[in-house]
Amino acid sequence: MEPGHSGSSSPTRKRNGVRARTKIDSLDHDILHIIFSFLNIFDLVRCTVVCKSWNAVVNRSKLLHYKMWQNYSEFFNDSNSSRRELNLSLEELAMMHHSLSLREGRIDIDQWRGHSVGIDQCRMKMGLLLTGVGDKVMRLWSLDRYKRVEEYSVPDNVSLVDFDFDESKIVGLVGTRISIWRRNGKRSIFPSQEGTFSRGLCMRYFDPEAVVGCEDGTARVFDMYSRKCSRIIRMHAAPVTCLCLSDDQLILSGSSLGSITISGLLSDQRVATLKSTDCTGIKALCFNPCSHLVFAGTTAGYGYCWDLRTMRSLWQTRISPNVIYSMQHMQNDTSTLVVGGIDGVLRVLDQNNGDILSRCIIDDSKPAHSSTSIHGVIERRKGRRISENTHIDKIPKSARPAITCLAVGMKKVVTTHNSKYIRLWKFNK
Numbered sequence: 001m002e003p004g005h006s007g008s009s010s011p012t013r014k015r016n017g018v019r020a021r022t023k024i025d026s027l028d029h030d031i032l033h034i035i036f037s038f039l040n041i042f043d044l045v046r047c048t049v050v051c052k053s054w055n056a057v058v059n060r061s062k063l064l065h066y067k068m069w070q071n072y073s074e075f076f077n078d079s080n081s082s083r084r085e086l087n088l089s090l091e092e093l094a095m096m097h098h099s100l101s102l103r104e105g106r107i108d109i110d111q112w113r114g115h116s117v118g119i120d121q122c123r124m125k126m127g128l129l130l131t132g133v134g135d136k137v138m139r140l141w142s143l144d145r146y147k148r149v150e151e152y153s154v155p156d157n158v159s160l161v162d163f164d165f166d167e168s169k170i171v172g173l174v175g176t177r178i179s180i181w182r183r184n185g186k187r188s189i190f191p192s193q194e195g196t197f198s199r200g201l202c203m204r205y206f207d208p209e210a211v212v213g214c215e216d217g218t219a220r221v222f223d224m225y226s227r228k229c230s231r232i233i234r235m236h237a238a239p240v241t242c243l244c245l246s247d248d249q250l251i252l253s254g255s256s257l258g259s260i261t262i263s264g265l266l267s268d269q270r271v272a273t274l275k276s277t278d279c280t281g282i283k284a285l286c287f288n289p290c291s292h293l294v295f296a297g298t299t300a301g302y303g304y305c306w307d308l309r310t311m312r313s314l315w316q317t318r319i320s321p322n323v324i325y326s327m328q329h330m331q332n333d334t335s336t337l338v339v340g341g342i343d344g345v346l347r348v349l350d351q352n353n354g355d356i357l358s359r360c361i362i363d364d365s366k367p368a369h370s371s372t373s374i375h376g377v378i379e380r381r382k383g384r385r386i387s388e389n390t391h392i393d394k395i396p397k398s399a400r401p402a403i404t405c406l407a408v409g410m411k412k413v414v415t416t417h418n419s420k421y422i423r424l425w426k427f428n429k
Helices: 029-036 041-047 052-061 063-071 083-104
Strands: 106-113 121-125 128-132 136-143 147-153 161-167 168-173 176-183 188-191 200-206 208-215 219-223 228-234 238-247 248-255 260-263 272-277 282-288 291-298 302-309 310-318 323-328 336-341 348-352 358-360 369-373 376-385 406-411 410-418 421-428
Touching: 029 052, 041 052, 041 083, 052 063, 063 083, 083 106, 083 228, 083 336, 083 421, 121 161, 121 302, 121 406, 121 410, 128 161, 128 291, 136 161, 136 168, 147 310, 168 200, 208 238, 208 358, 238 282, 248 282, 260 282, 272 302, 282 323, 291 323, 291 336, 323 406, 336 406
Parallel strands: none
Antiparallel strands: 106 376, 106 421, 121 128, 128 136, 136 147, 161 168, 168 176, 176 188, 200 208, 208 219, 219 228, 238 248, 248 260, 260 272, 282 291, 291 302, 302 310, 323 336, 336 348, 348 358, 358 376, 369 376, 406 410, 410 421
């Protein structure tokens, strides 16, 4: 028998006329090192989280150190720096690219039909998006391929008011009750003697507690594990219209009379009050724990900023001629703030002085392109930036549908518009 015909054939030998493909995990570290060396810094960082072997190749070869030192010496000037110093430099660089993309980048918009009726709330975390309020379901989406991951039903006899989520559960304000959905779909509800309250208007969740802003001006704190209302805090003399929670257990609440009050999760008393000068209702509220700045948007279109350390007002400006519904920023970003409201213009502000850096709308002069996958139809459109002097009223509503809620991720913004569609704005520098 000839040597070439004995034993099992090699991985690259032809079988039935077809050559077997070489798999990526069969490549040795030296070859992977060569391949990775052609990538830019951001793609290289993404490779480190694919699997342990790729992470080991990148770290062992110090490719990230070298590329940072070679291309971004203003952020990283020592190729022998520690891993911690490298991570801090990478985060600073990523925030800079995120900010520049929001200000100047090309805008691509993907939209898909998310619900059967209007959607007006969204929350984004960990690459996942939760949408709802309008019909009787909340839907969790993967932003990678716009795949619907899970769906959570709301009881027929009540309405969904607000919601939030983490890696294990969905917490919802349903009618006058708090409901919890496990990520496996099982739903539980607070006992009737503990979970009911006067009409709730908003809710925020920070494990292990959910805080509900009520029509009677109180904020009610619920413990998710004991399932009891642990505190009732008198925040305002008017309805609580919006809430946000800080990492150091502060509750910030806005009212329909234009004031913002601050209390602690462990206290039953408000500890400070911030006042807007136009005395219109606070509709949107946002807190940046990195800079200790509080941002608020009003029903008259004004934006405000206070430093929570000094309780001083830093700036106030007229952002929009109409109601501001939502304002958010990327976690750890201390430079840009994204704002949306009833006029449908997506605005990017400077967090430090309130200057409007960019105004974005849908470019309806360019045709939309659709693609179909197993997950549904994705319509791809372009966005464009408008100047400060543009007359917004002359722009058709199809290019600027009212933004009811938004969520900000790395170089992207998700918006809802009280319609069936969800839009993902991608900013590419």
